[in-house]
Amino acid sequence: MRNIKLVIEYDGKDFNGWQKQPNKLNIQGEIERAIKEITKEDDIELNASGRTDAGVHALGQVANFKTNSSMPVEKFPIAINNKVKKSIVIKSAEEMPERFHSRYNCKRKTYRYIINNSEYGSAIYRNQECHIPQKLDVSSMKQAIKYFEGEHDFKGFKASGTSSKNSVRKIFKTSIEVYDDRIYIELTGSGFLYNMVRIISGTLVDVGLGKIKPNDIPEIILSGDRQKAGKTLPPQGLYLLKVEY
Amino acid sequence: MRNIKLVIEYDGKDFNGWQKQPNKLNIQGEIERAIKEITKEDDIELNASGRTDAGVHALGQVANFKTNSSMPVEKFPIAINNKVKKSIVIKSAEEMPERFHSRYNCKRKTYRYIINNSEYGSAIYRNQECHIPQKLDVSSMKQAIKYFEGEHDFKGFKASGTSSKNSVRKIFKTSIEVYDDRIYIELTGSGFLYNMVRIISGTLVDVGLGKIKPNDIPEIILSGDRQKAGKTLPPQGLYLLKVEY
Numbered sequence: 001m002r003n004i005k006l007v008i009e010y011d012g013k014d015f016n017g018w019q020k021q022p023n024k025l026n027i028q029g030e031i032e033r034a035i036k037e038i039t040k041e042d043d044i045e046l047n048a049s050g051r052t053d054a055g056v057h058a059l060g061q062v063a064n065f066k067t068n069s070s071m072p073v074e075k076f077p078i079a080i081n082n083k084v085k086k087s088i089v090i091k092s093a094e095e096m097p098e099r100f101h102s103r104y105n106c107k108r109k110t111y112r113y114i115i116n117n118s119e120y121g122s123a124i125y126r127n128q129e130c131h132i133p134q135k136l137d138v139s140s141m142k143q144a145i146k147y148f149e150g151e152h153d154f155k156g157f158k159a160s161g162t163s164s165k166n167s168v169r170k171i172f173k174t175s176i177e178v179y180d181d182r183i184y185i186e187l188t189g190s191g192f193l194y195n196m197v198r199i200i201s202g203t204l205v206d207v208g209l210g211k212i213k214p215n216d217i218p219e220i221i222l223s224g225d226r227q228k229a230g231k232t233l234p235p236q237g238l239y240l241l242k243v244e245y
Numbered sequence: 246m247r248n249i250k251l252v253i254e255y256d257g258k259d260f261n262g263w264q265k266q267p268n269k270l271n272i273q274g275e276i277e278r279a280i281k282e283i284t285k286e287d288d289i290e291l292n293a294s295g296r297t298d299a300g301v302h303a304l305g306q307v308a309n310f311k312t313n314s315s316m317p318v319e320k321f322p323i324a325i326n327n328k329v330k331k332s333i334v335i336k337s338a339e340e341m342p343e344r345f346h347s348r349y350n351c352k353r354k355t356y357r358y359i360i361n362n363s364e365y366g367s368a369i370y371r372n373q374e375c376h377i378p379q380k381l382d383v384s385s386m387k388q389a390i391k392y393f394e395g396e397h398d399f400k401g402f403k404a405s406g407t408s409s410k411n412s413v414r415k416i417f418k419t420s421i422e423v424y425d426d427r428i429y430i431e432l433t434g435s436g437f438l439y440n441m442v443r444i445i446s447g448t449l450v451d452v453g454l455g456k457i458k459p460n461d462i463p464e465i466i467l468s469g470d471r472q473k474a475g476k477t478l479p480p481q482g483l484y485l486l487k488v489e490y
Contacts, residue, residue, distance in 0.1 A: 009367060009368040009369060010368050010369070011368045011369045011371070057369050059369070077364075077365055078365070081365055086368065086371050087368050087371070088368050089365050089366060089367060090365065091363075091364075091365055118336075119322075119336075120322055120323070120326055120335065120336055121334060122254060122334060123254040123255050123256045123332050123333050123334040124254060124256045124302050124304070124332075124373065126256070126331050126332070128369065
């Protein structure tokens with residue numbers, strides 16, 4: 001069977017997240033439906049690099065599916081785009097070896113979190129960022145984020161109640177950039193726990209507000225205590241930027 | 246009476262344009278309603294620097310209203326923002342001399358038109374830009390836009406059927422910038438005719454496609470013939486950026 005890898009952009013606002021669920025609009029189900037129509041195969045299964053929650057956006061989600069269709073690979077984006085809601089865009093399609101799996105073979109993921117730090121926020125981009133009206137001290141945030149780099153047990157930075165046997169993850173690269181009133185937080189890692197980027201971003205906001213000192217971060221990570229980290233920021237500021245293999 | 250000037254951002258997608266119309270959601274009506282509730286004055290009238298069409302965005306629309314309210318001017322943004330839809334944000338309020346009028350006193354306006362020139366367009370920003378999949382030659386567009394600078398009769402660059410006694414306008418400044426797959430067209434002028442920015446942008450797209458040569462522009466302007474200019478691009482790519490007095 002052929003194995004097709006898709007790179008996908010979506011507007012998280014319009015969906016109840018990536019994962020297929022009955023009676024709820026979801027990205028996986030929407031794209032699978034389109035592929036089934038195109039290939040006339042009933043058993044299409046689309047595996048993503050990972051789920052994203054309701055409201056979370058992707059500029060470069062990766063997912064793959066197996067098919068016997070003989071359609072040229074470069075035709076898949078336009079064929080799928082013609083059949084899905086406009087809030088999903090397939091950006092490219094590529095033929096992969098049969099054993100390629102979007103989730104298991106993923107080496108690095110990059111997420112961005114966008115904060116609008118102006119007094120009243122934005123009307124146009126309100127579903128594409130998180131508004132924090134209190135002035136944030138970005139230079140402290142830039143110091144703090146460096147402590148997240150490297151391999152750590154991020155037990156304190158996952159949604160409480162979620163089980164995951166192993167909460168050790170490696171963060172390869174971090175950055176914070178400012179564009180006028182906006183703060184872009186970016187994290188590249190081996191993988192991320194449930195809500196981990198939103199909790200790290202919330203912790204960085206506490207640093208920006210002066211509630212947490214940059215050099216408190218190592219102790220907070222070591223404690224493994226969800227209570228010591230910051231709040232989970234809302235989904236609309238989060239973007240899955242890139243998945244690397 | 247006090248005269249209050251507001252700077253306003255709005256998401257054009259959610260409204261049938263700026264202008265008040267019965268039974269249609271519009272920006273003017275929505276803000277006037279909020280101001281009436283706040284001031285308890287029934288005869289509030291909000292005058293903008295100009296109307297914008299359904300779908301057109303503003304990052305810096307200016308409008309003013311007269312009131313006898315004694316509320317401190319700096320309280321107006323938050324008070325209004327609390328009462329209007331989230332797709333409108335008052336960014337600032339300022340007290341002006343009684344004779345100030347947002348439309349009559351306007352000296353310069355700046356508009357931006359955003360084109361997404363990638364193959365499949367964007368899912369997330371689909372209501373915030375115009376998608377043109379054919380590769381545009383930006384260097385030709387940069388040559389062409391310069392011909393619009395200066396004082397010209399823009400008769401051929403207004404929606405056909407609209408009357409305006411005087412179609413002479415002065416364009417002070419133009420620019421085209423490229424950010425990855427996006428092309429930002431900006432025009433600063435003394436004022437703009439109905440649909441003028443969208444028609445100029447459509448003409449520049451024809452230049453980018455090679456249908457019009459950059460040095461054909463002076464002749465097209467001189468002809469005053471709407472048929473010789475390009476198409477009117479759709480509203481969602483257009484932003485009223487700034488109004489100066």
